[in-house]
Amino acid sequence: MDASVTGNAYDLDETFHDEMYGADGAPREQCRLLDDALQALPGSELALIQDRVRRSFAEEGISFTVYGDEEAQERIIPVDCIPRILTAEEWQQIETGLTQRIDALNRFIGDVYGEARIVADGVIPADLVRGCPQYRIEMRGMRVPHDTWVAVCGTDIVRTSDGFMVLEDNLRVPSGVSYMLANRAAVKSNLRRLYRSYHVRDIGHYGEVLRDTLASLAPEQSDDPCIVLLTPGVFNSAFYEHMFLAQEIGASLVEGRDLVFDNGYVFMRTTRGLRKVDVIYRRIDDDFIDPLVFRPDSLLGVPGLMNACKRGNVTLANAPGTGVADDKSVYAFVPDMIRYYLGEEPVLSNVQTFLCRRPEDLEYTLDNLENLVVKRVGESGGYGMLVGPHATPEEREAYARGIRDDPADFISQPVLPLSRAPCLIGEHLEPRHVDLRPFVLRGRNTRIVPGAFCRVALVKGSLVVNSSQGGGGKDLWVLGS
């Protein structure tokens, strides 16, 4: 434990579960080979590997776009070369839990746009559902193939000493899967022997599974449905991923201006005239899909798209209106949904959540601001959030006024002691906080490729893993049984 790369710098803190080392400082069973390999390499050698891994991202042009003062820039996402390892049992729990969860969530969405039994039975308050900004009244009464509203879901999972918990269900246009695949490709080829000796489960077939999933959602079953990926365009921060996935699934990468609505159907402009489109894997938000139905100023969408969708002539994946189920207040009810629709206990637990719309939760939140994370219900990506312990008394007071003005717009959660994993900083290993985002695909049935985009807060002590806020990535190895 105090050999070259780890040295004394690796500080184990009992507050945080360490993904690699036990409390006694010895590597966990599944991490022993990795630890041996790391101890055998001088720090300078590891730094070279790190450099090669990062350079391969630049050379491949694996980038996301950020907006600076002058122009959009291609930024390379920082990747850490030390893999994070999950055992077969750990993965099994995640897989079962996610399958159960996406099943319940799909039923919930179908229900709230249909009979709304769950509301009638008093499991979830009506105003919470209907008042949710992501509730799309236009979707009422709509049917979707295989009752699949959410075809692609990227769930954020964290680990504390209490085990795995779901932090957020991303049910609209989750991104990051290209980094999962890119991290694997880069790390695998730079830690070849180690990778081989570990029997890591493969994730390379993600594109194939995604294609199957989308094809199974086509309005009419055919061997070769026309699938397109709808992107907002090259200025979107996830454009690389859109391009990458289009290639993986053999779909055309279209923008709104490439699609035409005519006589109830959607067509794309090809070199040989118009071609009917069956499935649209859309990577633009609900608001922008169709200016006739949602935001009239949208130039990204296709006028008439919703019409074709409602007639069942084209499938949108994910369906519009799925955001009603990943709203931060509705999130608190997911365990109840699982019990209500499936009659099962949740396999993965939720993070304890206080809904400020309830007087007792509001009081608790206001009394304990310095220990809580408070989030606005409608926001995502770390915006509009208060991290109590890191805020000044003035900031907390100002934020509290906002909460009192509109309690229903806020929820709070305890500050989570996210687990940490060793990362190569310079030539030494240091612990950094991590989470993971596996991708769940649901067409005719549910499939999860055994891997995840493991996000890392590269800044020492930081709990923020978002790529847009200085976070990086790690390869996640799921071991075979």
Added chain:
Amino acid sequence: MLARSAQGLYWMSRYLERSEFIARLLELQTRALVDRPLSEIHFGWRRIYGSLGTSPPAGDLEADHSDDYALADSFTLAGDLTFEASNPSSMRSCFAAGRENARQMRHCISSGMWTNLNLAWLDIKDLDIQDIWAREPEAFYAGMARTIKTFDGFAAATMYRDEGYQFLRLGTFIERIQLTTALVTTHCRVPEGAGDHEWTSLLRACQALDAFERVHGVERKPERILALVITDPLLQGSLLGSLTSTASCLDALGTEAGSPETAAAARRLAGRMTARVVYDWPDSSDRLSLLDEITREARDLHGLVTGAWFEYAIGEEEA
């Protein structure tokens, strides 16, 4: 394929062809700087700017237009033509535009093509003329030309032969027709006339010197040089070679297009242009006018390709 993707491939190869052309001429020009007389260097700069249809940067030049080239030092002109971001005709601007199209159409090209371009881009994106001027600038330009040729090689070897490939080639050849025509026109129009060295460098600029020596030996008569670079069907980069290749791309694409009539018109025009070079050029008494005509037709051809496959009208738009 998606019309916008096809258009992206077409523009990608047009920009790269142009970038290679500039690299090639600058390689010749920086070589000339070592030992050629000033008049020849002057001629070289005029020919480059003339071929690209632009002018050298003015501003700090105090003399009248005709002296621009003489007064501006070669360092400034090379910088303008190589790295100047505000000059859309600089080698890097064209390369960046080609690479940007490739980035957006990566799913339509092979990974070898992309990696080749992206690595070259990472090498040059932060360079400045100072970085290359002190040590063998001609080697730098030769390297760039080689990178783009390698890209063509990757395309030929690895790209799936669907219509995307035809549009990529079409971009290369239509750009080449325009550049060759402009180069020869400018070459013949420079008032003081071209000497032996200038004619030799025309052969080099057209990548035709080796072929010329094989066919005609060392006696470099202008008439023979022109015949080679304009009408020789065996020279890939001759005007006729580019026209023939264009026609074969158009044949491969056929008339199954967003606008079949426009596609047919494009094929007819390419045929007429080929006929002009084959039948009119040898006996023509006014070749400069003939070149002007071909220049106009090349622009029309671009318009027809765009109208047939990329930006055709649909449904109500037609009415």
